[in-house]
Amino acid sequence: MRIATSIEPEHPLRAAIRPDFESGERRLRLVDLFAGCGGITLGIAQAARANEFALEIALAVDFESEATDAYSRNFASAQRVAHASVEEFFDGDLGAEATLAERRTANELGENGGIDILVGGPPCQGHSNLNNHTRRVDGKNALYLRMVRAAEILAPEVVLIENVPAVLRDRHDGEGVVARAERHLQKLGYQVDHRVVSAETLGVAQTRRRHILLATKAGHVDPATIFENLESNQIRHDLQWAIGDLVDIASAEPRDRAPQAKADNLARMQWLLANDEYDLPNEHRPKCHQGTHSYKSMYGRLRWDQPAQTITSGFGSIGQGRFMHPDLPRALTAHEAARIQGFPDYFDFSSCSTRAALATMIGNAVPPQLGTAVVSALFEAGAFGSMEGVLPSSALA
Numbered sequence: 001m002r003i004a005t006s007i008e009p010e011h012p013l014r015a016a017i018r019p020d021f022e023s024g025e026r027r028l029r030l031v032d033l034f035a036g037c038g039g040i041t042l043g044i045a046q047a048a049r050a051n052e053f054a055l056e057i058a059l060a061v062d063f064e065s066e067a068t069d070a071y072s073r074n075f076a077s078a079q080r081v082a083h084a085s086v087e088e089f090f091d092g093d094l095g096a097e098a099t100l101a102e103r104r105t106a107n108e109l110g111e112n113g114g115i116d117i118l119v120g121g122p123p124c125q126g127h128s129n130l131n132n133h134t135r136r137v138d139g140k141n142a143l144y145l146r147m148v149r150a151a152e153i154l155a156p157e158v159v160l161i162e163n164v165p166a167v168l169r170d171r172h173d174g175e176g177v178v179a180r181a182e183r184h185l186q187k188l189g190y191q192v193d194h195r196v197v198s199a200e201t202l203g204v205a206q207t208r209r210r211h212i213l214l215a216t217k218a219g220h221v222d223p224a225t226i227f228e229n230l231e232s233n234q235i236r237h238d239l240q241w242a243i244g245d246l247v248d249i250a251s252a253e254p255r256d257r258a259p260q261a262k263a264d265n266l267a268r269m270q271w272l273l274a275n276d277e278y279d280l281p282n283e284h285r286p287k288c289h290q291g292t293h294s295y296k297s298m299y300g301r302l303r304w305d306q307p308a309q310t311i312t313s314g315f316g317s318i319g320q321g322r323f324m325h326p327d328l329p330r331a332l333t334a335h336e337a338a339r340i341q342g343f344p345d346y347f348d349f350s351s352c353s354t355r356a357a358l359a360t361m362i363g364n365a366v367p368p369q370l371g372t373a374v375v376s377a378l379f380e381a382g383a384f385g386s387m388e389g390v391l392p393s394s395a396l397a
């Protein structure tokens with residue numbers, strides 16, 4: 001495993017001061033739908049800054065106020081953060097004339113020029129492997145196609161849709177949603193490619209796998225070359241790299257508060273530490289989890305020299321997955337979970353009103369590095385090089 005700590009001037013996750021994503025010689029104009037707290041936006045902001053582009057957020061939409069509050073706090077200069085359904089902005093059928101709402105959206109966004117990149121991660125509960133009984137038929141699958149409709153209305157240079165790998169098996173009106181999205185985007189003049197990528201290869205200390213669909217306007221950078229770039233420029237990190245410095249942190253911040261375990265789970269963790277084990281044997285599990293099971297990671301202890309498993313909103317309990325700290329008899333703190341999700345320390349989750357809301361926000365987020373990797377590769381390939389988005393000098397002061 002290549003550990004990148006020694007060659008980096010500053011550890012990217014320990015940075016406490018937010019970079020000025022709003023200045024740069026040119027601008028990259030973004031719309032983020034199903035935006036959550038803005039994991040993808042943050043990644044794109046980082047890639048834009050590295051290329052001396054200012055990020056201009058024209059619109060971010062999410063129907064959860066906890067999400068829009070967190071987004072607004074971290075991207076205060078966003079022109080519009082809408083606490084609303086994506087369907088309120090894009091409610092027309094694929095291929096149909098723009099509706100009134102869509103014309104209003106396009107006019108509002110069009111005033112300041114076109115959209116360079118449209119991104120979104122429609123909710124995945126409808127087809128998560130953890131949710132067998134509702135997947136494949138859930139109406140949420142149709143939300144995937146709202147991204148395509150938004151592309152039809154806004155005509156951005158680039159479209160990036162993020163989802164769980166199981167989206168490849170989802171169907172809507174008798175056709176796979178990804179195939180339908182690809183076909184329609186091609187009809188609109190985009191080149192399209194899609195792959196399942198592992199966050200583990202993009203510099204995230206986590207084995208999270210995501211499906212990415214990337215579309216670029218015909219004649220511009222080919223999405224296939226972007227995916228090839230991601231495959232050949234792998235960066236890997238282990239847990240030590242992500243959270244090793246937080247073991248002895250003296251902090252009264254809510255994000256550093258150790259999760260409390262019930263006596264039986266505490267005993268399980270103490271057994272794992274005392275026996276230097278990482279998987280809990282059957283006899284130490286609750287009766288209902290004994291016998292033949294596929295939950296090996298449940299009640300498991302994390303290893304310093306490996307990435308973590310997928311972080312979910314259950315990271316604060318060892319009964320929800322392999323979430324026990326490598327050295328301590330406790331599950332992960334919110335700070336550790338955010339780091340493992342790829343969020344630097346300057347990202348502000350303090351608007352979350354409860355611990356549960358904070359856990360959901362972190363668990364639902366997309367690791368920013370996913371956005372950084374794709375958009376950095378787009379920059380490298382010259383995707384935004386010819387844009388006419390030069391800011392007026394007053395905006396650079």
Ligand SMILES: C[S@@+](CC[C@H](N)C(=O)[O-])C[C@H]1O[C@@H](n2cnc3c(N)ncnc32)[C@H](O)[C@@H]1O
Nearest residue numbers: 034035036039040062063064085086121365366
């Ligand atoms: C997987 S999370 C998105 C994570 C986010 N893209 C990021 O980069 O961190 C999905 C989000 O979609 C929001 N959502 C679900 N259905 C929605 C809808 N119909 N309209 C607006 N937001 C929606 C949820 O509130 C949730 O925050």
